Amino acid sequence: MLSRSAFLHGHSAVRAATARTASQLSTNGTRTSFQNIFVQSRNSHYNSKSDDVNARPPVTIPQLRKLYKNKTPISMITAHDYISGMLADRAGVDMVLVGDSLAMVSMGHESTSEIDLNDMVYHTRAVSRGVKSSFLIADLPFGSYETSPEQAFDSAVKMIKKGNAQAVKIEGGKELYPTIKKLTDFGIPVVGHIGLTPQRQNALGGFRVQGKTAKSAVELLENALAIQEAGCFIMIIEAVPDKVGSLITEKLSVPTIGIGAGPGTSGQVLVQLDMLGGFDAFVPKFLKRYSNYLETNVNAIKTYSDEVKSHQFPSTEHTYSITDDEFAKFQDLVAKKGY
């Protein structure tokens, strides 16, 4: 059987073409071994019925462009490991981003600059095992793409080959023109990221809202146009006033995904543990919480610990038994052997 990782080593177009082939074949009732391989690889990690119910064909770049053309908002969420990737995929989000925010949220670092390419690749590979349909993007971390287009290309290739990502994201504006061009010319889809670019927090003076003056807003637009021209198929706009997010979106012909850029962008992204209530070191204004991860799970673990101490856990329900007969024999043997 072909594993998902082997399957995904091909180009995303292969993945999409395979999905089409599979659905065409199933409608006219002929099953080839190729289709069986496809079906098995999608379901190889877990066999729950809900997985089958939620199965959907892989999201492709043409489908994302269709959403954009139809003005249907694009949903994106971060994932940092297998389980968060699986949650996002089962929820049916269009795109999953392995963000370098995982350095802070999952690894406890002070900034996103503290994670290197190998660690990002490792996390991306884990996420990819849980993501069967959503379009999978990974951040190239600080220091892995700035030196030259060649350095960026090598890092992106590693992220795609070893991490199973379908696209890479890099932070910056016009200075990235040759880099984005190089990657896209060789078939690596690039996601841009402008506005608050956390990898440059030392230069920005912290996690500050960007584009609040006419001068800085026009620079943002010029950077957006430059990276679009260089070949980005989509771009993140982070922490800018809503009207600036909307105006930039209007002037572009590729989708914008906002995080703290108001409702006028082509889609939205949030850090998964933030929106689940699993991170409380800081709470940006743009964050909406949809769950109480920390509170709920601290309470659950506390209850477990209390039940251990009060002998409530484990009860017979969670305990294996041996027949009286076998246990009597066991006791005899123990006595005979003199233990």
Ligand SMILES: Nc1nc(=O)c2c([nH]1)NC[C@@H]1CN(c3ccc(C(=O)N[C@@H](CCC(=O)O)C(=O)O)cc3)CN21
């Ligand atoms: N957990 C997490 N979530 C994120 O969204 C995130 C990260 N980490 N790490 C990388 C960046 C940093 N981000 C942040 C972090 C804080 C603010 C924040 O608190 N901003 C202030 C505005 C400050 C100003 O006035 O300029 C706010 O009140 O929202 C914004 C974006 C977004 N990214």
Ligand SMILES: CC(C)C(=O)C(=O)O
């Ligand atoms: C917040 C998103 C856009 C990101 O870059 C990250 O999670 O690292």
Ligand SMILES: [Mg+2]
């Ligand atoms: Mg990031």
